[in-house]
Amino acid sequence: MEQVRPLTAHGAVATYIPALAAVSSRHLGLAVWAAGHDGGAATAGPGEVIGAGDADTAFSIQSISKVFTLALALRHGGVDRLWARVGREPSGDPFNSIALLEREQGVPRNPFINAGAIVVADLLSALRPDPVGDLVAFVSELTGEAVAVDPVVAASEAATGFRNRALANMIRSFGNLDNDVEAVLDVYFRQCSLAMTARQLARALRFLANDGVDPATGAAVLRPAEARHVNALMLMAGTYDAAGAFAYEIGIPCKSGVGGGIVGVVPDRATVCAWSPALDTTGNSLAARAALAALAARTGLTVF
Ligand code: GLU
Numbered sequence: 001m002e003q004v005r006p007l008t009a010h011g012a013v014a015t016y017i018p019a020l021a022a023v024s025s026r027h028l029g030l031a032v033w034a035a036g037h038d039g040g041a042a043t044a045g046p047g048e049v050i051g052a053g054d055a056d057t058a059f060s061i062q063s064i065s066k067v068f069t070l071a072l073a074l075r076h077g078g079v080d081r082l083w084a085r086v087g088r089e090p091s092g093d094p095f096n097s098i099a100l101l102e103r104e105q106g107v108p109r110n111p112f113i114n115a116g117a118i119v120v121a122d123l124l125s126a127l128r129p130d131p132v133g134d135l136v137a138f139v140s141e142l143t144g145e146a147v148a149v150d151p152v153v154a155a156s157e158a159a160t161g162f163r164n165r166a167l168a169n170m171i172r173s174f175g176n177l178d179n180d181v182e183a184v185l186d187v188y189f190r191q192c193s194l195a196m197t198a199r200q201l202a203r204a205l206r207f208l209a210n211d212g213v214d215p216a217t218g219a220a221v222l223r224p225a226e227a228r229h230v231n232a233l234m235l236m237a238g239t240y241d242a243a244g245a246f247a248y249e250i251g252i253p254c255k256s257g258v259g260g261g262i263v264g265v266v267p268d269r270a271t272v273c274a275w276s277p278a279l280d281t282t283g284n285s286l287a288a289r290a291a292l293a294a295l296a297a298r299t300g301l302t303v304f
Helices: 005-009 062-075 079-085 098-103 114-127 131-143 151-160 162-173 181-192 198-204 224-237 240-249 286-299
Strands: 029-034 050-053 194-196 254-256 261-266 270-275
Touching: 005 286, 029 198, 029 286, 050 198, 062 079, 062 114, 062 131, 062 181, 062 224, 062 254, 062 261, 079 114, 098 162, 114 131, 114 162, 114 181, 131 181, 131 194, 131 198, 151 181, 162 181, 181 194, 194 198, 198 261, 198 270, 224 240, 224 254, 240 286, 254 286, 261 286, 270 286
Parallel strands: none
Antiparallel strands: 029 050, 029 270, 254 261, 261 270
């Protein structure tokens, strides 16, 4: 943490969502959950996560929410419908690219770019009567404590989400959106506005490091193969068009959000979350990215 703290002076906080522009760029938090060598039991007891710095300050999880909505769609049996409507390839384009979506006839390249997450939100809206309520309950259960949508951030996104509206309308024009555009965007904006701490995120993702089973409760959240699929997608597409650099520099399946959080999953070994609001030009937190690279380098916590 102290090694990367100087980097908090660099980069820029996301301003295209006005509520995010108000967050201080100097925050830096790190949280790690380590699995025991028996492949599941936490070293310090299930649920215990080691935190440093601002590990207990809530921030807007933004695109990290796409991991949870994907898991929820898989959990509710949307798998065949999902993969008929969303691809599983890295995009190599910015997360909110309209050009890519038009070239690919309204079928988003993967569930972690905005267009793909909007299709997942549409699918969840078809599968569940209250998708956001389900999401909040799901993430709260994984976290072991109540988490909530920040209504100020959600309103700010809804007021300024012109590009996401363009994406949703484009998907709709290709016949790949079943529900009303505004209703789907309402789900999408609220999922992105979930407020969580780094410690809570490291805890909530343990099931992905544990073959789909939540080590705190023993509950099967996803099937082992599904957990592997989510991790594979995170490695290939979890950090916008910097996913190749992340695999090279850090070597951990990661998912980032424009609120400055980055989560990582090392199967059978650990989950991590680093948070610092200022972003680099690829939309990933500058200091959080460096923190994860330093952590991986010092501990050998990588998948390679
Ligand atoms: N709510 C943000 C958007 O739609 C999420 C982007 C992100 O975190 O990558 O632009």
